[in-house]
Amino acid sequence: MSARLDRRSVLKGSLVLAFALAAPGVSGEAPRPKLPGDLARHPRLDAWLRIGADGKVTLMTGKVELGQGILTALGQLCADELDIELSRLTLLSGDTRHSPNEGTTAGSMSVSQGGSAVRQAAAEVRALLVGLASERLRVPARRLRVRDGTVSDPVSGGSVTYWSLVGGRTLNREATGTVTPKPASERRYVGRPVPRLDLPAKLTGEAIFVQDFRSDTLVHGRVVRAPSHGATLVEAGTSSVERMPGVLKVVRDGNFLGVIASKEWQAIKAAAALAGAVRWSEHATLPVEPHAWLLGAPSQDTVIQNTVRPAGPPPARTLEASYRRPYQMHGSIGPSCAVAEWDGDMLTVHTHSQSVFDTAEAIARMLGLPGEKVRGVHLHGAGCYGHNGADDAAADAALLARALPGRAVRVQWSRQDEHMCEPYGSAMVVKVRADVDEKGDVLDWNYELWSTPHGTRPGGNPGNLLAGRSLARPFPMPVPRNGGPPNYAADRNAIPLYAFPGQSVTTHLVTEMPLRVSSHRGLGAYANVFAIESFMDELAHAAKADPVGFRLRQLQDARAKAVIQRAAERFGWSKGRRSPNHGRGLGFARYKNLASYCAVCLEVFVEPDSHAIQVVRAVLAADAGEVVNPDGLTNQLEGGLVQSLSWSLKEAVRYDGQRILSRDWSTYPILTFSEVPPVEVVLLDRPGEPFLGAGEAAQGPTAAALANAVFEATGARVRDLPITPQRLAALRKG
Amino acid sequence: MPFTLTVNGESHALEVEEDTPLLYVLRDELRLNGARYGCGVGQCGACTVLCDGVPLRSCFVPAASLGGRALTTLEGLRAPDGALHPLQRAFLDEQAGQCAYCIPGMVMAAAALLREKPRPSEAEIRTALDANLCRCGSHNRIVRAIQRAAEELAR
Ligand code: FES
Ligand code: FES
Numbered sequence: 001m002s003a004r005l006d007r008r009s010v011l012k013g014s015l016v017l018a019f020a021l022a023a024p025g026v027s028g029e030a031p032r033p034k035l036p037g038d039l040a041r042h043p044r045l046d047a048w049l050r051i052g053a054d055g056k057v058t059l060m061t062g063k064v065e066l067g068q069g070i071l072t073a074l075g076q077l078c079a080d081e082l083d084i085e086l087s088r089l090t091l092l093s094g095d096t097r098h099s100p101n102e103g104t105t106a107g108s109m110s111v112s113q114g115g116s117a118v119r120q121a122a123a124e125v126r127a128l129l130v131g132l133a134s135e136r137l138r139v140p141a142r143r144l145r146v147r148d149g150t151v152s153d154p155v156s157g158g159s160v161t162y163w164s165l166v167g168g169r170t171l172n173r174e175a176t177g178t179v180t181p182k183p184a185s186e187r188r189y190v191g192r193p194v195p196r197l198d199l200p201a202k203l204t205g206e207a208i209f210v211q212d213f214r215s216d217t218l219v220h221g222r223v224v225r226a227p228s229h230g231a232t233l234v235e236a237g238t239s240s241v242e243r244m245p246g247v248l249k250v251v252r253d254g255n256f257l258g259v260i261a262s263k264e265w266q267a268i269k270a271a272a273a274l275a276g277a278v279r280w281s282e283h284a285t286l287p288v289e290p291h292a293w294l295l296g297a298p299s300q301d302t303v304i305q306n307t308v309r310p311a312g313p314p315p316a317r318t319l320e321a322s323y324r325r326p327y328q329m330h331g332s333i334g335p336s337c338a339v340a341e342w343d344g345d346m347l348t349v350h351t352h353s354q355s356v357f358d359t360a361e362a363i364a365r366m367l368g369l370p371g372e373k374v375r376g377v378h379l380h381g382a383g384c385y386g387h388n389g390a391d392d393a394a395a396d397a398a399l400l401a402r403a404l405p406g407r408a409v410r411v412q413w414s415r416q417d418e419h420m421c422e423p424y425g426s427a428m429v430v431k432v433r434a435d436v437d438e439k440g441d442v443l444d445w446n447y448e449l450w451s452t453p454h455g456t457r458p459g460g461n462p463g464n465l466l467a468g469r470s471l472a473r474p475f476p477m478p479v480p481r482n483g484g485p486p487n488y489a490a491d492r493n494a495i496p497l498y499a500f501p502g503q504s505v506t507t508h509l510v511t512e513m514p515l516r517v518s519s520h521r522g523l524g525a526y527a528n529v530f531a532i533e534s535f536m537d538e539l540a541h542a543a544k545a546d547p548v549g550f551r552l553r554q555l556q557d558a559r560a561k562a563v564i565q566r567a568a569e570r571f572g573w574s575k576g577r578r579s580p581n582h583g584r585g586l587g588f589a590r591y592k593n594l595a596s597y598c599a600v601c602l603e604v605f606v607e608p609d610s611h612a613i614q615v616v617r618a619v620l621a622a623d624a625g626e627v628v629n630p631d632g633l634t635n636q637l638e639g640g641l642v643q644s645l646s647w648s649l650k651e652a653v654r655y656d657g658q659r660i661l662s663r664d665w666s667t668y669p670i671l672t673f674s675e676v677p678p679v680e681v682v683l684l685d686r687p688g689e690p691f692l693g694a695g696e697a698a699q700g701p702t703a704a705a706l707a708n709a710v711f712e713a714t715g716a717r718v719r720d721l722p723i724t725p726q727r728l729a730a731l732r733k734g
Numbered sequence: 735m736p737f738t739l740t741v742n743g744e745s746h747a748l749e750v751e752e753d754t755p756l757l758y759v760l761r762d763e764l765r766l767n768g769a770r771y772g773c774g775v776g777q778c779g780a781c782t783v784l785c786d787g788v789p790l791r792s793c794f795v796p797a798a799s800l801g802g803r804a805l806t807t808l809e810g811l812r813a814p815d816g817a818l819h820p821l822q823r824a825f826l827d828e829q830a831g832q833c834a835y836c837i838p839g840m841v842m843a844a845a846a847l848l849r850e851k852p853r854p855s856e857a858e859i860r861t862a863l864d865a866n867l868c869r870c871g872s873h874n875r876i877v878r879a880i881q882r883a884a885e886e887l888a889r
Binding site: 383 | 750751753754755758761762765766767768770771772773774775777778780807808809812818822825826829831832833834835836837838841857859860861863864865866867868869870871872873874875876877
């Protein structure tokens with residue numbers, strides 16, 4: 001019972017649907033109820049669903065698969081509401097020609113925005129079709145039953161299929177918002193652990209990733225990247241490279257330098273030869289002490305929360321601390337890749353970008369083409385966890401393809417390119433101060449954070465593409481803006497969920513970016529939750545209170561409390577005696593203060609001589625509202641927890657004043673199998689509640705739980721990420 | 735210099751530049767997707783194939799040096815009738831993987847492990863896979879899939 005994923009574009013040639021996607025029209029009718037999620041932007045039902053004359057149903061979505069299982073979840077929602085088998089459904093995703101533009105697939109919003117749209121669109125199409133069937137069969141609609149697209153009347157026995165009613169034709173209707181989706185009890189797919197639709201192909205080696213794209217005209221491109229930020233190309237001796245075997249073209253435009261060859265290995269060797277034959281002028285621009293630099297750099301300062309405590313008792317004491325996070329990588333296992341082909345009129349770019357529409361637009365502007373002359377088509381890539389090199393690789397391929405018409409140019413970044421050039425998660429500093437009462441509970445909370453930006457995605461602007469910035473007539477990089485409420489960016493989760501009577505939160509955004517930065521799973525929430533939840537642990541310790549009870553008594557949100565309690569119970573927080581050198585830690589947050597609730601409990605063992613930290617076990621409890629696919633959700637949450645442990649135990653980008661020194665997995669190590677603890681995930685399902693995004697919910701709580709567990713095991717409080725044996729040793733000796 | 739390579743039981747006459755790593759021959763000449771590029775320097779395991787049953791990182795070993803060896807890729811694990819290998823089935827049963835970019839390399843490393851040691855302990859599985867990197871955090875599911883396949887193979 002699995003739907004098909006449309007992989008037409010991996011294979012040569014492409015399917016052109018028999019209808020065009022019209023812009024959402026103005027209906028001029030009475031105002032309709034607010035449509036859910038992305039349906040509000042794309043109310044035409046034909047933008048989402050197509051019933052083929054052959055009985056196939058196609059769901060078009062602007063959301064893309066990143067390994068998070070979104071297509072499976074959308075398929076489940078659609079099949080349930082439409083009353084069809086999942087196997088009847090084909091998903092067509094992230095194609096600028098055919099899909100509704102749903103923006104970027106990011107921020108744990110795909111199910112809440114895209115999923116609620118699909119659910120409503122499918123429910124409306126079903127209602128429409130049942131209405132048509134009722135006319136055709138001359139029986140009242142409410143008497144009709146639908147099974148896998150066949151509408152039948154149990155009384156007369158008459159029946160008619162969706163495809164005989166409308167197969168191959170457009171519906172020409174807009175969603176009304178008046179159809180109510182099914183109650184939970186009537187769903188067959190939603191709420192069940194439906195297996196991922198894309199995994200069989202990935203386990204058998206079918207062509208499904210962009211890396212697997214092949215065509216008869218395929219050639220291989222490589223780009224020679226600047227050795228450091230802001231380096232300029234002073235001399236490029238290209239003639240010897242042009243004579244190398246298989247080389248078709250060397251392309252230079254300002255500081256952009258690339259080569260195209262017939263075979264991949266020829267392209268790799270030619271690029272290496274080119275890199276050896278060019279001279280760059282470099283400057284020392286990187287802040288070796290990033291946190292001191294952040295505190296001193298000019299910043300945009302915004303007070304995002306300011307609640308003055310009503311007059312009351314004076315505080316019994318004041319505590320303060322500061323916390324730091326380094327630059328960290330997305331570190332996709334498959335480096336970025338793209339394939340572009342220019343036919344003299346249209347450019348087609350196959351990409352694993354999270355923002356196919358915006359990136360296609362940025363590429364069009366970079367090449368001076370009208371927007372409709374660049375078609376972006378999403379194909380799967382390795383997990384990205386935010387803005388990695390995907391969009392830049394697409395721009396590289398576009399520039400090379402433009403120089404060699406009629407050939408599909410495949411650009412595969414090297415591991416070193418990805419490590420050095422991907423935009424990192426920003427370094428951050430947090431300073432927090434709390435006035436507490438005599439029980440140790442918080443009266444006034446004062447929180448300040450310093451960070452460079454967390455959002456430099458293309459957004460239609462070629463200045464955000466590495467290639468766009470390196471041309472002879474470069475596109476300037478726009479000054480990024482911070483996110484703002486309700487999602488926030490650097491200050492995501494900076495406002496505490498706790499019911500502190502007095503609260504002041506200030507964001508200091510430094511827009512200068514000596515190291516390239518952008519969206520990294522969870523954005524500022526990772527450092528902010530690490531800081532808030534570490535400090536809560538410090539406050540609990542100062543109050544001689546149990547960290548679980550200390551949190552519960554300062555929370556009012558019942559779902560928040562339930563998640564903490566469930567995690568603590570499952571973990572056995574209050575049970576058993578602690579063994580020496582073992583420690584427990586808790587971390588909690590509601591992601592963005594509006595998405596999933598997540599609490600993490602960890603147990604660590606710290607080896608007393610080496611200070612080596614071993615995470616012994618982990619329990620995570622989450623409330624993601626209504627759950628579409630419990631297995632997919634569990635997989636995401638556990639993966640997020642493991643990834644956050646990797647960041648928090650091991651990861652920091654190494655660099656000197658000039659160059660990035662983390663260039664491979666030995667200079668940027670990540671967590672390995674023997675370091676991954678057993679993880680238990682507990683879901684609090686809330687059928688009937690809105691979907692709450694969960695893909696990034698575990699990042700912050702995990703980091704704090706780790707710091708808190710290490711504190712309980714050793715008595716040493718590490719306030720700098722990552723929490724390494726070296727830092728621990730220094731603190732314990734100090 | 736033309737040479738012959740035996741992959742998944744079939745022999746192929748090839749003519750590529752002598753130093754071309756096996757990975758590019760598998761992917762670009764033979765159009766096999768199982769072996770994937772991850773690092774090119776033997777650090778991640780995404781490109782793992784079997785060479786006479788032993789795991790080999792195809793990204794930096796020249797293909798021309800492997801004439802006469804029996805090479806197996808992910809595609810070669812399936813039975814002649816197309817049935818999935820117990821490891822492939824177990825990975826699906828456990829839904830082991832998120833993006834799954836690393837998974838073919840994991841499956842191949844596991845196939846080599848189970849050949850050598852049909853009933854490995856959990857710790858032995860983790861050690862055997864320690865140099866195969868996964869960024870999505872699918873590690874525990876991968877371990878469970880390998881345990882499940884080992885049980886099935888032992889039956
Ligand atoms: S690609 Fe061969 S080990 Fe990484
Ligand atoms: S599943 Fe994505 S890297 Fe392993």
